[in-house]
Amino acid sequence: MLFNHSLNRETRYGCPAADLVLVNRFYTVGYSYYFRQAKWAMEIVDPDKKDMDEVARLNNFRPDFRVPKRFRADLSDYQGTGFDRGHLVASANQADENIQNSETFLLSNMSPQAPQFNRAKWRELETAVRDLDAKTNVLETYVITGPIFDFMTSIKLIGKEDKNGIEVPVPSHFFKCVLTENTRGQLHMWAFEMENAALNKPLADYRVTTAYIEQRAGMSLWDKLTGPEIEREKLKRRAMWT
Numbered sequence: 001m002l003f004n005h006s007l008n009r010e011t012r013y014g015c016p017a018a019d020l021v022l023v024n025r026f027y028t029v030g031y032s033y034y035f036r037q038a039k040w041a042m043e044i045v046d047p048d049k050k051d052m053d054e055v056a057r058l059n060n061f062r063p064d065f066r067v068p069k070r071f072r073a074d075l076s077d078y079q080g081t082g083f084d085r086g087h088l089v090a091s092a093n094q095a096d097e098n099i100q101n102s103e104t105f106l107l108s109n110m111s112p113q114a115p116q117f118n119r120a121k122w123r124e125l126e127t128a129v130r131d132l133d134a135k136t137n138v139l140e141t142y143v144i145t146g147p148i149f150d151f152m153t154s155i156k157l158i159g160k161e162d163k164n165g166i167e168v169p170v171p172s173h174f175f176k177c178v179l180t181e182n183t184r185g186q187l188h189m190w191a192f193e194m195e196n197a198a199l200n201k202p203l204a205d206y207r208v209t210t211a212y213i214e215q216r217a218g219m220s221l222w223d224k225l226t227g228p229e230i231e232r233e234k235l236k237r238r239a240m241w242t
Contacts, residue, residue: 010042010142013179014223022066024103027089030146033071036159036168037111040146040219041088045133046096047140054095061085064108073107073168077159083170086113088145090126111147112158112170116198122174125192125203129178132241142179147171148193148216171196175213177221187225189233190241203240210234 008028015021018030018039027043063074078085088109094100103109113122133141149155150172157167178190191210192203199206211234214221222230 010044016219026094026100029108040144042144043089045093045141055098057091058102061105064106081158083112084115084118085110086118114196117196121199137182138180140181145176148173190238209237
């Protein structure tokens with residue numbers, strides 16, 4: 001059963017369009033039939049900010065049977081490809097309860113990521129976002145993450161398009177856009193774009209504007225927020241993390 005995604009806390013400031021919106025208990029995914037993976041995944045980092053030990057990472061990767069079979073990635077599509085099943089909503093962002101962590105291992109929350117990217121600079125960015133959320137003046141941290149496909153370069157495919165599987169295109173880049181609400185009610189935005197490859201520059205070098213990501217990913221972000229101040233915020237290449 002699919003629920004009204006507008007009721008989810010993480011969609012409070014807007015929800016981009018998608019072929020299929022998948023509402024989970026702790027995050028929301030906009031799925032692309034064309035790309036056989038999420039177009040975006042939206043979350044609140046550690047939504048309840050519980051003061052408790054994190055649960056163990058469950059690693060129970062599995063298909064999402066809410067996605068029609070002809071558009072649905074399976075575990076076999078990743079096997080032997082050299083690409084990781086890369087999280088969009090990070091496992092460590094949702095680690096208060098087993099069910100919460102388990103949800104992040106649905107393949108609808110995965111995109112093919114180069115191991116040297118997923119396990120290094122991408123993980124560093126995920127950790128930096130959690131550190132931002134842990135600041136005492138931050139009430140909530142909203143994050144939207146997704147793939148970008150640069151059609152000016154050759155698109156790699158994994159999987160096998162036959163009666164038992166599909167071909168899944170490998171993103172050339174990934175984006176992560178962050179929106180925080182602080183204790184004074186102020187909203188601040190950060191955005192990052194990273195190539196799906198080994199990277200060695202400081203995180204700050206991958207900062208871009210939210211407006212730039214809107215153009216690159218072809219979607220409107222935080223669209224329930226309007227007005228000149230929001231437009232100026234979207235055009236800022238804000239320093240980390242001020």
